Amino acid sequence: MILGLLLCLALTGAGFSSAYNARPRLVVVIVIDQFRGDYLERYRDQWGEGGFRLLLDHGADFTDCNYDYANTRTAPGHATLLTGAYTNGHGIIANEWWDPQKKATVAAADDDQTKLVGVPGGAPGASPHNLLADTLGDELKLATQGKSRVFGIALKDRASVLPAGFAADGAYWIDRATGAWITSTYYRNQLPKWAQDFNDSKRTEKYLNQDWKDSQGNVLRSTKPVEGKTGNFYDVVGSTPLANDYELEFARELITYEKLGNGPATDLLILSLSANDILGHKVGPDSPEMQAMAMAMDRQLAGFFEFLGHQIGLANVWIALSADHGVAPLPKAAAALHLPAANVPGDKMRAQINSRLSARFSHAAEYVKALDYPVAWLNPDAFAAARVNEPDAERDVGEALQQAGLRAYYTRSQLERGDAPNTELGLKYLHSYSPLGGWYVLGVPPPFIVGFMGGTDHATPYTYDTHVPLAFYGFPFQAGTYRTHAEPVDLAATLASLLGINAPTHSIGRVLTEALAPPHRALNSIHGLDDRGMPTVDGRDFRPEGPRAGSTMARGPR
Ligand SMILES: [Zn+2]
Numbered sequence: 001m002i003l004g005l006l007l008c009l010a011l012t013g014a015g016f017s018s019a020y021n022a023r024p025r026l027v028v029v030i031v032i033d034q035f036r037g038d039y040l041e042r043y044r045d046q047w048g049e050g051g052f053r054l055l056l057d058h059g060a061d062f063t064d065c066n067y068d069y070a071n072t073r074t075a076p077g078h079a080t081l082l083t084g085a086y087t088n089g090h091g092i093i094a095n096e097w098w099d100p101q102k103k104a105t106v107a108a109a110d111d112d113q114t115k116l117v118g119v120p121g122g123a124p125g126a127s128p129h130n131l132l133a134d135t136l137g138d139e140l141k142l143a144t145q146g147k148s149r150v151f152g153i154a155l156k157d158r159a160s161v162l163p164a165g166f167a168a169d170g171a172y173w174i175d176r177a178t179g180a181w182i183t184s185t186y187y188r189n190q191l192p193k194w195a196q197d198f199n200d201s202k203r204t205e206k207y208l209n210q211d212w213k214d215s216q217g218n219v220l221r222s223t224k225p226v227e228g229k230t231g232n233f234y235d236v237v238g239s240t241p242l243a244n245d246y247e248l249e250f251a252r253e254l255i256t257y258e259k260l261g262n263g264p265a266t267d268l269l270i271l272s273l274s275a276n277d278i279l280g281h282k283v284g285p286d287s288p289e290m291q292a293m294a295m296a297m298d299r300q301l302a303g304f305f306e307f308l309g310h311q312i313g314l315a316n317v318w319i320a321l322s323a324d325h326g327v328a329p330l331p332k333a334a335a336a337l338h339l340p341a342a343n344v345p346g347d348k349m350r351a352q353i354n355s356r357l358s359a360r361f362s363h364a365a366e367y368v369k370a371l372d373y374p375v376a377w378l379n380p381d382a383f384a385a386a387r388v389n390e391p392d393a394e395r396d397v398g399e400a401l402q403q404a405g406l407r408a409y410y411t412r413s414q415l416e417r418g419d420a421p422n423t424e425l426g427l428k429y430l431h432s433y434s435p436l437g438g439w440y441v442l443g444v445p446p447p448f449i450v451g452f453m454g455g456t457d458h459a460t461p462y463t464y465d466t467h468v469p470l471a472f473y474g475f476p477f478q479a480g481t482y483r484t485h486a487e488p489v490d491l492a493a494t495l496a497s498l499l500g501i502n503a504p505t506h507s508i509g510r511v512l513t514e515a516l517a518p519p520h521r522a523l524n525s526i527h528g529l530d531d532r533g534m535p536t537v538d539g540r541d542f543r544p545e546g547p548r549a550g551s552t553m554a555r556g557p558r
Contacts, residue, residue: 017475018500019140019148019266024474025316026261027495028308029136029270031081032297033074033159034277034458036285036326037065037467039294046295051302055321059473060515062486067325067468069431070442070461071375075108075158077324077468077488078272082135082163084492084507086431091132095158097437098369098377105370109161111186118182118191118199119175125184126157126173128166130436133506135165136492137268142167143501147265149258153251154272155238159324161186163270169258172250179204179233181250194257198250204233212240214292221279221289239282241296243275248304261312266499272324273297284330284456318474318498320491325458326465334448341448344405346373349451353400360396361386368397373451374406374443374459383439390439398441406443415442428461478517486512 017023040052041063047053055061067077069086071093079085079092087093092108099106114125128135137150152164152171160171161184170187172195174180180199183191191199211219223237237243251271254260260267276293283289308317328334334341350371358364365382376397383393391413398409410420415433420426425444432442447464450457458465470486476498493509496502498516503509 017498019143020500022263022265023316024266024318025263025312026255026308027266027268027318027320027499029081029163029268029320029322029491029495030301031078031154031159031163031270031272032276032321032323032469033154033156033272033274034280034325034327035294035323035469036464037063037323037469039285040469040471043291043294043298047298048302050305051298051300052321054302054305055319055471055473056481058479059319059471060477060480060482060512062470062482062484062490062512062515064483065322065468065470065486065488065490066463066466068428068466068487068489070428070444071432072325072458072460072465074156074277074324075162078159078163079108079131079133081322081324081488081491082137082165082270083131083133083504084136084489084496084509085133085504086489086508088431088433089133089506089508091130091434091436092162093432093434093437093440094372094375096370096372097440098379100380100438103381107158109158111184114184114186116175116182116184117188118180118195119178125186126161126171127184127186128161128164128168131162131166132434132436134167134504135163136495136504137163137270138165138167139496139501139504140266140268140499143499144265147263149260149263149267150270151254151258151260151268152270152272153247153254155234155243155247155274155278156272159272159274160270163272170254172254174234176234177232179207179237179246192257194253195250198253203246203249204237207237207242207246208233210240210242212242212292214288215295220292235278238275238278240279241275241293241300243278244273244297244300247271247273247275248300251304252307255308255311261316280327281455281457284333285327286329286333314473315475318472318476318495320473320495321469321471322488322491323468326463326467327458328448328450328456328460328462328464330456331448331450339448340446341450343450343453344373345453346371346451349373349401349404350376352404353397356400356403357396361388367393371451372459373457374401374445376401376441376443377437378439378441380439394439394441398443401441401443405446405449407446408444410442410444412438412440425461472512472515476517477515480515482512482515484512484514486510 075095076092079090083090096107109126111127112124116125140148150168152160154160157173160173164171210223212221331341357367367382369379370377394411410429447462489509494512497511
């Protein structure tokens with residue numbers, strides 16, 4: 001039945017496509033939080049029909065996509081994917097930073113000019129106001145004079161608000177204690193009726209007190225709330241596939257009630273699935289739980305794609321899939337294979353550095369306010385009291401970081417001047433520079449060292465953190481496996497070009513032309529269907545001839 005629907009829509013949907021004539025009707029960008037680039041390949045023979053394989057078999061799959069910066073965290077990753085720029089363009093350097101003016105730690109999407117909507121209490125809300133660049137959604141809104149509708153959904157505010165951009169119609173995330181879907185007054189003063197009804201129907205209850213079992217029936221985790229704590233939905237449900245079901249249930253309601261894909265121009269939905277990251281930090285990428293999570297996600301995505309087929313017709317939808325960052329192997333697991341891996345206590349490191357500097361300046365103070373390993377956030381007031389200026393302060397902290405085991409460091413004042421060695425690694429740190437967040441030092445950690453004592457992490461320039469999937473499904477793409485150079489910034493650049501709109505303001509991405517279907521083909525067939533509407537499997541391996549296409553050095557600093 002879906003195939004029939006696809007064929008019917010393929011015939012009517014042929015011709016020039018752009019955001020202006022609602023071809024495609026909907027673009028869905030799926031970001032899986034902490035989904036490393038090797039997972040799609042690792043479990044390739046285990047994926048079922050219609051989930052990841054929709055993209056792998058019938059889409060364009062870039063197997064070698066890497067972030068070209070060092071600060072591989074959630075907020076910068078989501079900002080990068082939809083702005084087509086790195087931190088030196090969009091400004092989002094971390095999930096949280098020390099703000100010397102406010103004398104407080106602020107989170108990337110925090111905005112005290114706004115209030116949360118959907119929970120009582122009027123707590124400060126969230127907005128994209130820290131972004132220094134606009135997004136794909138903003139350009140869609142500009143190009144269509146607001147006719148396109150743009151939404152973001154995630155469990156985390158930063159993963160919903162930042163990729164959706166300034167002009168978004170809505171961004172939704174959850175209240176961590178109760179699981180209720182919330183937004184902020186930046187978007188609206190009350191939840192739309194459908195979202196309020198969703199919360200009122202107490203759907204969180206069906207996700208609590210459940211056992212998550214693997215295919216053999218073994219219980220991997222349970223979602224029983226911790227005794228004595230009210231709620232804590234985010235931690236309890238968030239570290240199981242039930243969280244993806246919960247998010248996808250909300251996404252289906254949003255698509256249905258906001259009538260996405262039914263407007264006069266192309267609509268955009270950014271859906272960030274957070275559960276992988278919440279579990280991955282605890283158990284590491286090589287654990288049976290993470291494999292079971294990936295297998296569950298494959299089925300969940302298949303169900304979601306089927307929903308899109310029924311609701312809008314897959315011939316009218318483009319899908320892009322990527323991730324905000326990868327993850328380091330669990331140090332214990334890597335050390336067992338004789339790699340130089342370890343957990344180190346980042347919090348103790350901060351205390352050590354502060355006592356060293358207190359002794360050196362003969363004045364006890366919190367010189368380093370926060371150490372989000374391997375990044376140190378400095379306290380300008382403490383250094384001012386010791387009559388130390390920013391470059392000297394940052395150098396002192398950098399040297400203390402080196403003494404604590406980091407390999408090297410880059411200071412804010414150094415990166416602001418563009419002063420980094422002309423190497424691949426130097427370029428990654430130039431791409432990590434932001435004018436936001438006061439004084440800071442980016443430490444260069446040794447590989448496989450994780451800056452806290454339990455579990456694992458991501459925040460390094462190494463491939464285990466930079467390698468992410470990048471795959472596209474839809475009318476303009478030539479199905480295949482592409483091993484050419486690709487970066488997450490290419491996602492926004494490619495989609496903007498295909499939609500016939502400007503790329504986001506600071507985009508440095510490349511249009512992935514090797515993955516585009518020839519024009520005659522776009523007129524006559526769609527992926528997964530041949531000219532007669534029969535399913536095809538087009539999975540040929542694409543290898544360009546000659547030198548590596550689009551290599552970083554050939555393109556100069558970016
Ligand atoms: Zn994470």
